[in-house]
Amino acid sequence: MTTIRYKSPDYYQVDELLTEEHKLIRSAIRDWVNRAVIPIIDEANQKHEFSAHLVKELGEIGAFGPYIPVEYGGSGMDQISYGLIMQELERGDSAIRSMASVQSSLVMYPIYKYGSEEQRRKYLPKLATGEMIGAFGLTEPNHGSDPGGMLSHFTDEGDHYLLNGTKMWITNAPICHVSVVWAKDETGTVKGLIIDRGMEGFATPETYRKWSLRASSTGELVFDNVKVPKENLLPGVKGLKGPLSCLSSARYGIAWGVIGAAMDCYDTALQYSLERIQFGKPIAAFQLTQKKLAEMLTEITKAQLLIWRLGVLRNDDRATPAQISMAKRNNVKMALDVARESRQILGAMGITGDFPIMRHMMNLESVITYEGTHDVHLLITGNDITGENAFS
Ligand SMILES: Cc1cc2nc3c(=O)[nH]c(=O)nc-3n(C[C@H](O)[C@H](O)[C@H](O)COP(=O)(O)OP(=O)(O)OC[C@H]3O[C@@H](n4cnc5c(N)ncnc54)[C@H](O)[C@@H]3O)c2cc1C
Numbered sequence: 001m002t003t004i005r006y007k008s009p010d011y012y013q014v015d016e017l018l019t020e021e022h023k024l025i026r027s028a029i030r031d032w033v034n035r036a037v038i039p040i041i042d043e044a045n046q047k048h049e050f051s052a053h054l055v056k057e058l059g060e061i062g063a064f065g066p067y068i069p070v071e072y073g074g075s076g077m078d079q080i081s082y083g084l085i086m087q088e089l090e091r092g093d094s095a096i097r098s099m100a101s102v103q104s105s106l107v108m109y110p111i112y113k114y115g116s117e118e119q120r121r122k123y124l125p126k127l128a129t130g131e132m133i134g135a136f137g138l139t140e141p142n143h144g145s146d147p148g149g150m151l152s153h154f155t156d157e158g159d160h161y162l163l164n165g166t167k168m169w170i171t172n173a174p175i176c177h178v179s180v181v182w183a184k185d186e187t188g189t190v191k192g193l194i195i196d197r198g199m200e201g202f203a204t205p206e207t208y209r210k211w212s213l214r215a216s217s218t219g220e221l222v223f224d225n226v227k228v229p230k231e232n233l234l235p236g237v238k239g240l241k242g243p244l245s246c247l248s249s250a251r252y253g254i255a256w257g258v259i260g261a262a263m264d265c266y267d268t269a270l271q272y273s274l275e276r277i278q279f280g281k282p283i284a285a286f287q288l289t290q291k292k293l294a295e296m297l298t299e300i301t302k303a304q305l306l307i308w309r310l311g312v313l314r315n316d317d318r319a320t321p322a323q324i325s326m327a328k329r330n331n332v333k334m335a336l337d338v339a340r341e342s343r344q345i346l347g348a349m350g351i352t353g354d355f356p357i358m359r360h361m362m363n364l365e366s367v368i369t370y371e372g373t374h375d376v377h378l379l380i381t382g383n384d385i386t387g388e389n390a391f392s
Helices: 020-046 054-060 079-092 094-114 117-129 241-275 287-315 321-345 347-351 357-367 374-386
Strands: 134-137 153-156 160-171 178-184 190-196 218-229
Touching: 020 054, 020 079, 020 094, 020 357, 054 094, 054 117, 079 094, 079 241, 079 287, 094 117, 094 134, 094 160, 094 178, 094 190, 094 241, 094 357, 134 160, 153 178, 160 178, 160 190, 178 218, 178 241, 190 218, 190 241, 241 287, 241 321, 241 357, 287 321, 321 347, 321 357, 321 374, 347 357
Parallel strands: 134 178
Antiparallel strands: 153 160, 160 218, 178 190
16 A cells, blocks of 8 residues: 555655756666565565565666676765665665665675775675675674674684684675675784685574564574685775774665655655544544654654765765764664654554554664664764763
């Protein structure tokens, strides 16, 4: 019902800030989501299933590495196009956007930015088409918000490295062909390694029983004396700034993406409120419903303007990690609040799979935690404002 009638809100004519190319890209992704995602996504969620058949299609529509140069298989688009793609994918489901975010910003980006020319040629074109699926291993069982404390490590064994450790909560882990893994060398310096499926001692057990991102494949990356060829080290980066720069790119995409989920919830609630009759009139006619709708649209509009400006700054390579933190924190919380308010407008119907709201709401509980929790992003902003580190 919502699929066919979906109308994305644009209260401040933000569309006028977009180019014709931006709008064409958005429209192509929106059509694909209507066709390929909306009809199957509720069932995939109910069954806790990743829809593997969508991967190649995501490659075909240019969702993998949109801003990676064409010579490496990307689409060479700007940052606003990347954001709009994330927005449309997340209108479908955060799981689909997460898959594309990881592939683009956490796997293709580090290989492009820090990889050797050989690594770029070997992996990027296949990741762009979806022939290869990538994963990004930073979080560990005992180190989430403080990745600097990671225990995964590797030693130099002459002609290869020997990698040990466990990464947890890794998107795409069970289905990945390749993963970019961050581990410490013998001096305690964090470095990136490209791990291919099939390396002996490497396992990717799946994480089951999630109530959130149920259509996404999540798991562990377990390394038990894995022999890693030396050419699989990312030569261009040392230290935590490697993974953190990837996270900046992914967080930027998230700050766009969640607007898509919020718009879907808002639009569903608006339509429902105009049709649902109680006490002899549409519930949209009650002041309390109007308060919810008005506040939701205000917050969506503010988020649209915030992210558009951040996109302009990113196109100029001027956006700081702290600015990205502010947008990720604000927009994810906004989307979660919109989902919760929309759910109320639908009453009991809001908890069913007939409408997308509960699914978005549950997904957003992950999105507000991963790629830096809501509170951690607040501390990043606090640190940026005051110069005082309140993390530890
Ligand atoms: C579905 C899903 C997919 C994910 N995909 C990936 C992936 O692909 N790759 C990857 O590497 N990781 C991934 N993650 C992991 C994610 O990034 C971490 O969950 C996140 O960084 C938080 O770590 P944690 O869960 O260990 O929480 P913790 O760090 O244990 O935090 C728990 C609570 O303590 C608070 N806290 C922590 N430190 C402080 C502090 N200094 N001050 C105040 N409060 C603090 C946090 O805000 C939070 O509320 C994924 C997670 C989920 C749920």
